[in-house]
Amino acid sequence: MAAQQKEMSFLGHLEELRWHLVRSxxxxxxxxxxxxxxxxxxxxxxxxxxxxxxxxxxxxxxxFFNFFGMDSDFCHVTFSDKKLQSIEVTSQLMNSLWSSIILGIIVAFPYLLWEIWRFVAPGLTDQEIKHSRGFIFIASLLFFIGVLFSFYVIAPISIHFLYNFQISDNIVNSFTLQSHISLVTNLLIGVSVIFELPVVIYFLTKIGLLTPQFLRKYRKHSLVLVLIVAAIITPPDIASQIIVTIPIMILYEVGILVSQRVIKNQEKNAQKSSRV
Structure with a gap:
């Protein structure tokens, strides 16, 4: 009988999860x-x-660069050919459908988080719920800051560089619609996920996989890693790499503070439990 109740409970959770997914x-x-x-x-x-x-x-x-007396290619932006190719009969239709779904996911991100929270919350204690009340707001805020940063900083830098990069005059750049849209949407989602770094650090600290000491110890290694990533997704000039690196390292430092706060709360809770 107990096994049957357990099975029904498991099936009930699956049914609840199904409706969360359906609504999302x-x-x-x-x-x-x-x-x-x-x-x-x-x-x-x-x-x-x-x-x-x-x-x-x-x-x-x-x-910005002129203010510091620096010459920049951004003052002479040109695109040799702004017309994108659609080389398949269904490419425009399928591209529009896929892009619409991706943008739908991006805009619906807070609601998706809320549905996840509604599914997980019943299994949390009152104390855990209290400490996680701002989760949806903070995670959504970081996500949309990432979207804006990607759209107004990363994407234009990358597109300007890639559209004007040419190995030889004998090679003509003629890009497809799919390649351009894939670049933009991948940057939007990828950078937005990177901006969730403090949230990821929070949960990894909660389960004991990260500590503030560990993050501080490998701060220099993280800076090198971020510089490598910035060098990959930006043109090969120092100014552009710095523009990309600064906000990511700020998020890393915020993550250290978040991790430190989590550890302090855990220590306080442990002291209260030991007194009881």
Missing amino acids: AAVVIILAVVFFVYSEQVYDYFLLAHIQPDFITYQVFCD
């Missing part, structure tokens, strides 16, 4: 439909915005 998928699909209906505006003003020479980031970077 429904919200993403609704948002994806909206983006698909307005595909022309989404592409012209968002996904293809970075191949416009007057994109705001290029102007800001130009003024």
